[in-house]
Amino acid sequence: MPKGIWVFVEQAEGKVRKISLEILSQGRKIADQTGEPLAAVIAGDGIAGLAQEAAGYGADQVFLLNSPQLAQYTTGAYTSALAKLIQEKEPQAFLLGHTAVGKDLAPRLAQRLGVGLASDVIDIEVDPEKFLLYKRPVYTGSAYSFVEIVSRPSLATVRAKSFPVAEPDPARQAEVIEAAVTIDPEDLKVIVKDVAYLVTSRPALTEADFVISGGRGMKGKENFALLEELADVVGGAVGASRAAVDSGWIDNQFQVGQTGSIVAPTLYIACGISGAIQHIAGMGASKVIIAVNKDPEAPIFNVADYGIVGDLFEVVPLLTEEFKKLVNG
Incomplete structure (x- = not known):
């Protein structure tokens, strides 16, 4: 009989991603409500040291898939190893982050296991009859659907920032299980030789509490330095609309929107962004939204908590100076 709420703990270079801690924290609440044990699943090479961190955030069990073949993420190897573990242990639910890895891995696992998948979930409700109901946005965020999955697992x-990270308990213990890693040869179609990381002092776009984005109104690549200066003052991240990315002013990894990253920071500042529905779908869940645009009829003002009608090249430097005062006391 299926048993357990499982969370895939995503890690890179031995560091757990914040979204996994968010899901573990919520998973603990779900496990307490359902009476199910909570398990963390960690894959990689030399990852035993991460088990205690997962335990501190609520895991009762930690499954370690430890193998040189899993040192770097590849679709085939991770799908093969995880599918075998899931088929052997039969959990009730398996939750992943809605990240580049999660969006790649989850549908492959669903197909391999023959089960249902709810993507881009923003809330999980416990139902006494239906077990779990997954809330997800549809129609670019203008409506929501509740998904029941009858298959198991x-x-x-889960979208980043959907749940708060709980205070960890460093004294908490979990059962650590070294799972056997067997990967079918036909699944080893890609071997990663090396990974080049973008070195930056700024937080990842999807994990930042402060995001300032620029759109067509930035007028050029060089003007993003204005946004970078403000982001650095408050320890935030820089984003962009699709128009700015398509114009070649900033790399597409910084795109916020339906076809880019979904963000939900505490504060989101949109500069020179008109507010197309595709962009709103990517940042509409932000706690506070400030729009800076010289067009008073720009649609972005319809979703903004605060609006500044003015020239961003005048407004942003003023905001930077005010934030410096706040940060420096």
Whole structure:
């Protein structure tokens, strides 16, 4: 009989991603409500040291898939190893982050296991009859659907910032299980030789509490330095609309929107962004939204908590100076 709420703990270079801690924290609450044990699943090479961190955030069990073949993420190897573990242990639910890895891995697991998948989930409700109901946005965020998955395990990818990170308990202990790693040869279609990382002092776009984005109104690549200066003052990240990315002013990894990254920071500042529905879908869940645009009829003002009608090249430097005062006391 299926048993347990499982969370895939995503890690890179031995560091757990914040979204996995968010899901573990919520998973603990779900496990307490359902009476199910909470398990963390960590894959990689030399990852035993991460088990205690997962335990501190609520895991009762930690499954370690430890192998040189899993040192770097590849679709085939991770799908093969995780599918075998899930088939052997039969959890009730398997939750992943709605990240580049999660969006790649989850549908492959669903197909391999023959089960249902709810993607881009923003809330999980416990239902006494239906077990778990997954809330996800549809129609670019203008409506929501509640998804029941009758197959087991039920798979879901969870959007970043959907749940708060709980205070960890460093004294908490979990059962650590070294799972056997067997990967079918036909699944080893890609071997990663090396990974080049973008070195930056700024937080990842999807994990930042402060995001300032620029759109067509930035007028050029060089003007993004204005946004970078403000982001650095408050320890935030820089984003962009698709128009700015398509114009070649900034790399597409910084795109916020339906076809880019989904962000939900505490504060989101949109500069020179008109507010197309595709962009709103990517940042509409932000706690506070400030729009800076010289067009008073720009649609972005319809979703903004605060609006500044003015020239961003005048407004942003003023905001930077005010934030410096706040940060420096």
